[in-house]
Amino acid sequence: MSYYPILKAPGCEGWVTLCNFSPNNWEIRDVSSKFINVTWAEGGKWRSEYLGMLAPDEMRTITIEEVSGVIHSNALPLLSLGAASLPTSSESLPQIVSPQTHVPNWRATLGLSSAQSSTCYQGEIDPFPPSGSLLTFGPFIQFNEGVENYLILLNIEKSPIVRSSQVEILDADQVVLRGRAEVVNNDATIISLDNLGFGQNDLPVIVCRGMSAIPLYFSKTSDGSFLSLEHTHPPASYVIHGKRWEAQKVIKNLWFARTAQ
């Protein structure tokens, strides 16, 4: 089963609602009580702490405030629901033993709240291979006055060893570099998309050759009254059926070559 990260974003606090019931009635018949664990990377190890049990059919919301007493750093907290508590220290991200579903995946509600509003999506994250890369097109920037736009790159890997990679933000049409940032593994890297010179008709393309990540787009009014959060699909989702991941390679090869010049 997957992990559920407690997100972070400027002016907001993250939370996760875990659900101990299957998202459908046919892939899993019986659901048992599950161990809630929080896992984070610290000092070159994965650390885990047991947070309690979740009975069948129950839901529990866990906020960043609740885990801050356990995690004494800015590490990304990863919640999980499993059949056992996780080892307190490990060299590799613990594998969560629990029944899985696929139509749809067993998810949690991942949210961000300001004092006045909140936003969420149904999500989960599994470890990316360290050889992975990222290409995404993000038409989410909002231009109203007082609106702030951020890209949040969510990555976890099996290894707890800290590494980073360069992410480039370009204009897809002119292939002009508009910004560059460092993305760190096992974390949620926040990058401002404002003041990069993008206009209403520009299509931003985000390229990272050395790391995979889930690209989340977060917009907020500067007072936090209004929030928006959504992720983009991987390029494979531009097609259906057949060899979708080969189709993704075609797009990635083209754009990695274009943006390398």
Add this chain to the structure above:
Amino acid sequence: MLLYMERIRKKLWNIMQPLTHKPKVLGVPVSDLFIWRNSKDWKTFFELTDIGGLFVGCDDSVSRFVKFLVFDNDGTLLLEKQISLTCNKRQQIDLSKFLCNVGCEFGTFSVFHSYTHQVVSDLGSYVSDRGYISYCYVGAPLCAYVHGNHDAIAQLSNGELLPLGGISIRTREYRLQHALLSATLYETGIVNHSAKKQHILCRVISTSNGEVIKEWKVRLGSRGCHIFPCEVNQSQAGRMVIISHLVMARPLIFKIKNNKLDVFHG
């Protein structure tokens, strides 16, 4: 033996019941059936991207466009619009410009791309637009974004529409993994992306005692959609279950609290 029996049980749920049917002819475009909302309180925008251009770059020798097909909530075609694509540019389409005087406040729409590069067909794949929509509620300074959900419908070269959503032999439950809280209005959008009319049952269950708090039934035409409004009381935090013959009746949730909109998929 138990494992074997479990495998057989799951096979019975899957055999001849794909999530998404495959069009027989390669090269035909596929689209989601996105939900549009249009009223004094609601505006809908679609982020149009030239998908063909992402595969091969900007080839000016090929004219690329999309056909927007807009349906009412019963799935009846209301209008069709052709829009030229601008390669590697963002094109935000304001649906309300199409939807003056259509007589209903919500429905579905599809976006069919005119061009499928040979490289896509050679992989046995179909170009599919499951792109991004934003909804603006009561003139808010910020729209709420959500991605597409299903590879729902194909348009054949003769213009015929082919819904692709799979139908289950037995009824299935889609259990939304989200806590429904008080003081919040949840408007749950369900689309029938199958070729046949479907009976949809939307049920809200109390998280404290498992009792059914509310229940709605609707009969949805192919390509049609319905929006179930739901509020729970202070003492009745709940969760939602959608029961139908759709293989995956994944809903779109419009969550409104203090006049502020959040939107997400199940």
